[in-house]
Amino acid sequence: MKKILITGAKGMLGQDLCPILEDEGYEVIETDVDTLDITNLEQVETVLADKIPNIVVHCAAYTNVDKAEEDLETARLINSKGTENIAKVCGKFGITLVYISTDYVFDGTKTEPYTPKDEPCPINNYGLTKFEGEQAVQKYCEKYYIARTSWLYGHHGKNFVETMISLADKPELKVVDDQVGCPTWTVELSNGIVELLKGEPFGIYHICGSGSTSWFGFAKEIFSLCGLAVNLKPCKTEEFPRPAKRPEYSIMDNNKICRNWKTALKNYIELRCAE
Numbered sequence: 001m002k003k004i005l006i007t008g009a010k011g012m013l014g015q016d017l018c019p020i021l022e023d024e025g026y027e028v029i030e031t032d033v034d035t036l037d038i039t040n041l042e043q044v045e046t047v048l049a050d051k052i053p054n055i056v057v058h059c060a061a062y063t064n065v066d067k068a069e070e071d072l073e074t075a076r077l078i079n080s081k082g083t084e085n086i087a088k089v090c091g092k093f094g095i096t097l098v099y100i101s102t103d104y105v106f107d108g109t110k111t112e113p114y115t116p117k118d119e120p121c122p123i124n125n126y127g128l129t130k131f132e133g134e135q136a137v138q139k140y141c142e143k144y145y146i147a148r149t150s151w152l153y154g155h156h157g158k159n160f161v162e163t164m165i166s167l168a169d170k171p172e173l174k175v176v177d178d179q180v181g182c183p184t185w186t187v188e189l190s191n192g193i194v195e196l197l198k199g200e201p202f203g204i205y206h207i208c209g210s211g212s213t214s215w216f217g218f219a220k221e222i223f224s225l226c227g228l229a230v231n232l233k234p235c236k237t238e239e240f241p242r243p244a245k246r247p248e249y250s251i252m253d254n255n256k257i258c259r260n261w262k263t264a265l266k267n268y269i270e271l272r273c274a275e
């Protein structure tokens with residue numbers, strides 16, 4: 001049985017990914033900052049030497065995009081240095097590494113979907129530090145998958161779907177309509193990772209919901225699926241200033257790895273309502 005070690009297993013993605021990998025027959029070793037702090041190279045080496053996994057799926061990250069603007073040091077320590085530590089040790093032991101990256105490595109100036117061959121050019125600190133992580137993976141590992149995802153939501157974390165539902169009772173809700181991207185359910189991403197590990201060639205992949213929408217379109221679909229009548233209004237990014245700049249155009253070509261974002265969202269909302 002193949003052993004697979006997960007970093008950041010207590011995060012939003014990790015909590016959905018681990019049971020899916022177990023169902024696929026992997027022996028899953030769950031770690032998070034309390035058992036494997038990725039910023040500590042010595043600990044990374046000790047834990048990986050002890051567990052000897054065949055594969056590491058590296059989900060741990062500093063994910064607060066706005067906070068990263070004022071705290072580049074911490075974002076860089078976790079996303080760049082932490083990933084470098086994981087990549088160095090995976091490279092040394094010949095472990096296959098799956099690194100979860102982001103659409104925010106791109107600047108959003110394209111007018112057609114980003115492919116894995118497009119050159120990253122991040123416009124915020126989060127994107128910059130995740131890109132530095134990608135560079136470390138490519139430098140230190142031969143057996144790697146870089147899996148870029150976007151607009152992630154799931155049962156186990158703070159995300160746009162849950163935020164929208166929690167705001168549904170507001171008299172009016174303004175949501176930006178001039179940023180477009182591909183909403184992705186953590187379960188879709190997890191299934192995509194399983195597919196990669198079935199023998200896809202090593203390299204960079206985009207694993208995100210097929211099709212695309214704006215944040216406004218995403219919110220509209222959420223409320224429609226939940227049967228919530230909300231006074232939803234589209235607005236411009238300037239009306240909703242945030243510390244971190246976001247790419248305007250964040251659509252990635254996913255090579256049909258995932259289902260359409262609306263189909264996946266429907267599935268998520270149905271499961272959520274059944275709970």
Ligand SMILES: NC(=O)c1ccc[n+]([C@@H]2O[C@H](COP(=O)([O-])OP(=O)(O)OC[C@H]3O[C@@H](n4cnc5c(N)ncnc54)[C@H](OP(=O)(O)O)[C@@H]3O)[C@@H](O)[C@H]2O)c1
Nearest residue numbers: 008010011012013032033037038060061063100102149152
């Ligand atoms: N969320 C999105 O919209 C999105 C979009 C594109 C890509 N991604 C990428 O997808 C991956 C998973 O995201 P997610 O939303 O599941 O993130 P998440 O919920 O924030 O989970 C990240 C996990 O990593 C842990 N962690 C933080 N610092 C660590 C350290 N030094 N050592 C070990 N673990 C540490 C966190 O612990 P604490 O909670 O205690 O800090 C948390 O459990 C990340 O690589 C992220 O960059 C996310």
